[in-house]
Amino acid sequence: MNEADNLYRLIWMSRPLMQAAEAAVEQGLDGSGLTVRTRAVLEILLAHDAATVPEIAQNLEIKRQYVQVMVNETLAENLTCKRDNPRHKRSTIIALTDKGRALIEDVVQREKSLVASLAAELDAGDINTALGIVETLIDKLKTKAGDG
Amino acid sequence: MNEADNLYRLIWMSRPLMQAAEAAVEQGLDGSGLTVRTRAVLEILLAHDAATVPEIAQNLEIKRQYVQVMVNETLAENLTCKRDNPRHKRSTIIALTDKGRALIEDVVQREKSLVASLAAELDAGDINTALGIVETLIDKLKTKAGDG
DNA sequence: ACTAAATTGACATCATACATGTCAATATGA
DNA sequence: TCATATTGACATGTATGATGTCAATTTAGT
Numbered sequence: 633m634n635e636a637d638n639l640y641r642l643i644w645m646s647r648p649l650m651q652a653a654e655a656a657v658e659q660g661l662d663g664s665g666l667t668v669r670t671r672a673v674l675e676i677l678l679a680h681d682a683a684t685v686p687e688i689a690q691n692l693e694i695k696r697q698y699v700q701v702m703v704n705e706t707l708a709e710n711l712t713c714k715r716d717n718p719r720h721k722r723s724t725i726i727a728l729t730d731k732g733r734a735l736i737e738d739v740v741q742r743e744k745s746l747v748a749s750l751a752a753e754l755d756a757g758d759i760n761t762a763l764g765i766v767e768t769l770i771d772k773l774k775t776k777a778g779d780g
Numbered sequence: 781m782n783e784a785d786n787l788y789r790l791i792w793m794s795r796p797l798m799q800a801a802e803a804a805v806e807q808g809l810d811g812s813g814l815t816v817r818t819r820a821v822l823e824i825l826l827a828h829d830a831a832t833v834p835e836i837a838q839n840l841e842i843k844r845q846y847v848q849v850m851v852n853e854t855l856a857e858n859l860t861c862k863r864d865n866p867r868h869k870r871s872t873i874i875a876l877t878d879k880g881r882a883l884i885e886d887v888v889q890r891e892k893s894l895v896a897s898l899a900a901e902l903d904a905g906d907i908n909t910a911l912g913i914v915e916t917l918i919d920k921l922k923t924k925a926g927d928g
Numbered sequence: 929a930c931t932a933a934a935t936t937g938a939c940a941t942c943a944t945a946c947a948t949g950t951c952a953a954t955a956t957g958a
Numbered sequence: 959t960c961a962t963a964t965t966g967a968c969a970t971g972t973a974t975g976a977t978g979t980c981a982a983t984t985t986a987g988t
Contacts, residue, residue, distance in 0.1 A: 635899045635902075635904040635907055636892065636895050636896040636899040638899075638904075638907050638908055638911050639895050639898060639899040639902070639907050640891075640892065640895045641911060642907060642910055642911045642914060643797070643801045643895065644801070645911070645914045645915065645918065646794045646795075646797040646798040646801060646914075647794075647798050648918050649791070649794040649914055649917060649918050649921075650794035650795050650798055652917075652918050652921035652922050652925075653791045653792070653794060653921060655921075655922075655925060656921050656924075656925035659925050667973085668973095669973090669974075669975095684936090685936080685937080686935080686936070694974085694975065694976090695975075695976060695977080696936080696937090697937090697938085697939090697975095697976080697977085697978095698974075698975055698976080700936090700937065700938075701938095704937095704938095719984095720935080720936080720983085720984070720985095721982095721983070721984080722935080722936050722937065722982070722983055722984080723935075723936055723937080723983095723984095724937095743788075744784065744788065746924065746925070747784050747787050747788045747791065748784040749924070750787060750917065750920050750921070750924065751783045751784040751786075751787040753920065754783075754787070754913060754916065754917075756783040756786075758909050758912070758913050759783060759786050759787050759790060759913060760786055761906050761909045761910060761913075762790055762909060762910035762913040762914065763786050763789060763790045763793070764906070765902060765906050765907060765909075765910040766790060766793045766794075766797055766910065767793065768902065769797060769800075769898065769902075770793065770796050770797050770800050772898050772901065773797075773800035773801060773803075773804050773898070774800050774803075776804075776894065776897070776898065777800075777803060777804035777807050777894070815944090817944095817945075817946095832965090833965080833966080834964080834965075842945085842946065842947090843946075843947060843948080844965080844966090845946095845947080845948080845949095845966090845967085845968090846945075846946055846947075848965090848966065848967075849967095852966095852967095867955095868954085868955065868956095868964080868965075869953095869954065869955075870953070870954055870955075870964080870965050870966065871954095871955090871964075871965050871966080872966095
C-alpha cells in the first residue's frame with residue numbers, strides 16, 4: 633500500500649464522509665421542520681446576519697433560482713423576513729426572524745456539541761494535518777484536472 | 781480557531797472534495813461514454829473479476845434496482861456480458877468484456893496517474909494521518925449520531 | 929437624461945441519482 | 959413439498975439541483 637493508494641482511498645472517502653455527516657445533521661434536524669438545505673440557508677444568515685438571495689447563492693455555490701425557492705420556504709414558515717434593501721428595490725435583504733434565529737442557533741449548537749465530543753477523541757494535530765491535506769487536495773484537484 | 785472548529789471545517793469539506801474529485805473523474809471519462817456511476821460498476825467488476833447485480837449493489841451501498849439499470853446499460857454497450865451462475869439460474873454473473881476491461885483499465889490508469897502526481901506533492905505521512913482521521917470520523921459519525 | 933446592459937424574482941421545464949413498491953419467475957430451505 | 963427468499967423488470971416518487979425565459983427594475987455609459 634503506497635502513498636498514491638492511500639491518497640486514492642482518502643479522496644473516495646469524501647463521499648461516505650459527506651453522507652455520514654449529512655445523516656448526522658438530518659438526525660439533529662428531526663422534528664425541526666428543516667431540511668439540510670434550508671438549514672444551510674439559515675446558517676449563512678446566522679453568520680452574515682442578513683443577505684440577499686444572490687449573495688446566499690454565491691455562498692452556497694448553487695444557482696440563485698434554487699436558493700430563491702428555499703428562501704421562499706423559510707419566509708413562508710416565518711423563519712426569515714424581508715428587509716428593505718437601500719441598494720436595490722427588488723432584491724430585498726433576507727434576515728432571520730427571532731423564531732428562525734432561535735431555531736438555527738439551537739440546531740448549530742447541538743451540532744457543535746457533537747463535533748466537540750468527536751474532536752475530544754482525536755488528536756488535535758492530526759485533525760489539523762487532515763484539514764491541511766484536504767484543503768490542498770481540493771485546490772490541486774480543481775486546477776490540475778483542468779490541464780491534465 | 782480550536783480543535784472542534786477545525787474538525788467542523790474538515791467534515792464540511794467532504795462535499796467540495798467529493799465534487800472536485802467527481803469533476804476530475806468526469807473529465808477523465810470525457811468521450812468514453814461512461815458516467816461516474818457506470819464507471820463505478822466497471823471498477824468493481826475489475827476488482828472482483830465478476831459479480832452478480834445484488835453483489836455490486838452491496839459493494840456500492842445503493843439499491844440493487846438502480847444498479848440493475850446501470851448494469852443493463854453496460855450490457856447494452858457491450859462493456860459487460862452475462863455468465864451462467866451455477867448458484868442461481870435467474871441471477872447471472874456479470875463480467876467485463878474485453879472492450880469493457882480495456883476501457884475501465886485505461887480510465888483507472890489515467891486516474892491513478894493523476895492521483896500519483898498529486899501524491900508526489902504531498903507528505904506521505906500527512907496523507908496517512910488524514911486517511912486515518914477520515915476513516916475514524918466516518919466510523920464515529922455513524923455510531924455516535926445514533927445515540928446522541 | 930436617455931438608452932443599453934445587467935440584475936432580480938418568479939415560474940416552468942429538465943436532469944441526475946437515487947429510493948420504494950410491486951410483480952412474476954425462480955431458488956432455497958425446512 | 960411448500961413456505962420463504964431472491965432476482966430481474968418495471969413503474970413511480972423524491973431530493974437536489976441546472977437551465978431557460980419573462981417582466982420589472984436597476985445601473986452604467988454616453
